[in-house]
Structure formats: structure tokens, C-alpha cells
């Protein structure tokens with residue numbers, strides 16, 4: 001492996017394509033939900049739909065069938081999923097909510113997020129495509145690894161588009177390659193490494209067989225999962241693999257651990273790290289931890305380019321963010337806090353900064 005550049009994609013990168021941020025997700029979803037109630041095709045099952053309506057009423061005091069958009073402040077996706085995940089991992093239940101039901105709501109929430117993102121983003125990816133095209137033209141795609149903190153499949157779809165066949169290296173083995181004759185293992189010479197440490201909307205995990213299955217490419221794009229599927233081997237209902245950042249420590253999925261170790265290894269050898277749309281929030285220590293490990297291994301900070309700008313950011317906000325990031329690293333002069341937005345970086349890179 002000869003990775004020189006690592007591009008870290010945070011929520012801001014997906015936002016540039018029109019993906020809702022965490023705190024907007026539910027509001028956007030339920031707007032969509034209301035439209036759906038007015039007669040459009042609905043793709044979650046009735047059972048899942050009912051679970052979610054009841055959950056929002058009972059847990060958050062929100063009637064999602066009748067809310068007035070302006071007055072309601074929704075909990076974040078992370079809060080909703082986090083409350084359920086903590087109960088699940090502590091082996092506890094809520095009154096009236098068995099462990100099984102908690103698991104079902106959790107999965108229904110993830111599937112609906114997948115559905116909303118799919119609807120909103122289909123065919124609209126611009127900047128990620130520009131980024132990959134630029135790297136390809138500069139012939140630096142081979143020495144680049146992507147480390148995505150997003151579970152959407154924006155960058156996945158752009159990378160899959162590079163070739164007719166599937167050549168994307170998630171850093172883990174997928175059951176598709178073993179069991180299905182229509183899948184071939186990615187070609188080492190072609191595949192770009194994409195490490196998704198918070199999971200991915202196109203992965204389903206069978207806890208019985210301990211394997212991950214990937215959604216197939218359809219009509220030129222990979223799709224997200226939004227229905228419960230049963231494992232083709234053992235018929236166990238498979239689980240989505242999505243890790244809300246704050247609950248990372250609860251994370252036990254062996255595949256996520258493998259991805260994390262791979263990210264650790266790649267960052268140790270990287271010369272340049274581009275951090276896009278991510279401002280190192282305190283709750284999310286594990287990315288800092290990975291970078292700190294890389295820094296300590298090399299005995300110096302790698303060149304870190306921060307690409308976090310957007311038109312509404314004030315000078316004071318930039319200053320504060322820069323200070324916050326610099327304080328965490330040993331060699332402050334290696335931190336390049338750029339004035340670039342993700343869109344600009346995708347198009348031009350950092351050479352002329």
C-alpha cells in the first residue's frame with residue numbers, strides 16, 4: 001500500500017451536495033413523510049412507519065402527522081439513535097419498549113434516513129465527482145485513501161462509477177465476493193480505498209454468520225438499504241451498520257473495528273491529510289485519536305489541510321476554529337487552516353493556497 005494522501009470527509013462535505021445535517025434530518029424527513037401521506041409511494045413497511053410515529057409521540061412529544069414546521073424543534077438523529085443504542089448496549093429496556101422493539105425502532109430510523117438521503121441526493125452529486133475527476137486527472141487517485149465519517153453513499157457511488165465493474169475497497173471482505181457469481185473481488189490495481197468508520201447505508205450485517213453484505217449496483221449506482229433483509233445463508237434478519245459518533249465506544253461490530261485499524265495504518269504513512277467539512281467536535285474524540293496516533297508514530301504531525309470554509313463563516317469563527325484545531329497537534333506549523341470550501345477544494349485542490 002502506497003497511500004500518501006488521506007481525504008477525510010465530514011458532514012460538511014455531504015452538506016455541499018444537499019444532504020441534510022444531523023439537526024435537520026428529522027424535520028426534512030417528516031416534511032417528506034407528509035408529502036408521502038398525500039399519496040406518494042412509500043417504501044418503508046407500514047409496521048416500521050407505525051413504530052416511528054409512536055416512538056416520536058411517546059419519546060419526544062412530537063406528533064409527526066400533525067406538526068407545524070416552525071414551532072417544533074426535533075431531536076437530532078444522534079440523540080434518537082443514541083438513546084436507543086445506549087439502552088440496547090446496557091441490556092436495558094424502556095417501559096413499554098422491549099429490547100426487541102428498541103432494536104426494531106433503531107433499524108426503522110436508519111432505514112428511513114437511508115430513504116430520505118437517497119431521495120434527496122439521487123443524481124445530484126457534483127462536488128465529490130469533481131474531486132475524484134481532478135485526482136484522476138492528476139494521477140493521484142492511486143495514492144489517495146478516503147476516510148469517510150458519513151454513512152451516506154455519496155463518495156461510494158462516485159468511486160464505483162469509475163469502472164464498469166465493482167472496484168471499491170472498503171478495507172473489509174464482503175460476503176458478496178464469496179457467495180455470488182455475479183460479483184468479483186475488486187482489482188487491487190484499480191480499487192480505491194474507502195474507509196467508513198461510522199458504517200454505511202449500503203451494508204447489512206448478519207450477526208449469526210458474522211458477515212457483511214453489500215447492496216448491488218443497480219442502474220449504474222449502488223443503493224442504500226431500506227428494508228429488513230434476511231441473511232441468504234441462515235435467514236437471520238440482518239442489521240444496518242451505522243455508528244452514531246458519540247457512541248463509538250459502544251461499538252463492537254468486528255467489521256467496524258477492522259476498518260478502524262486500517263484507518264490507523266493508512267494515517268501512519270500518509271504525508272498529507274485533508275480534512276473536509278469537519279471541525280473536530282469534542283464528542284468525537286476518535287478521529288483526533290487516530291490523528292494523534294499517526295503523529296506520535298511518525299514523531300511529527302503530518303501536513304494537515306483543513307477545508308472547512310463556507311460563505312456564512314465569520315472571521316471570528318474561523319479564528320476560533322483554527323485555534324481549537326491547532327491546540328490538539330504537536331507541530332502547529334503543519335496545520336494549514338485554508339480559506340477553501342469543499343467545493344473549491346474539489347475543483348482546484350490546495351496547490352495554489
Ligand SMILES: [Zn+2]
Nearest residue numbers: 206209231234
Ligand atoms: Zn447469516
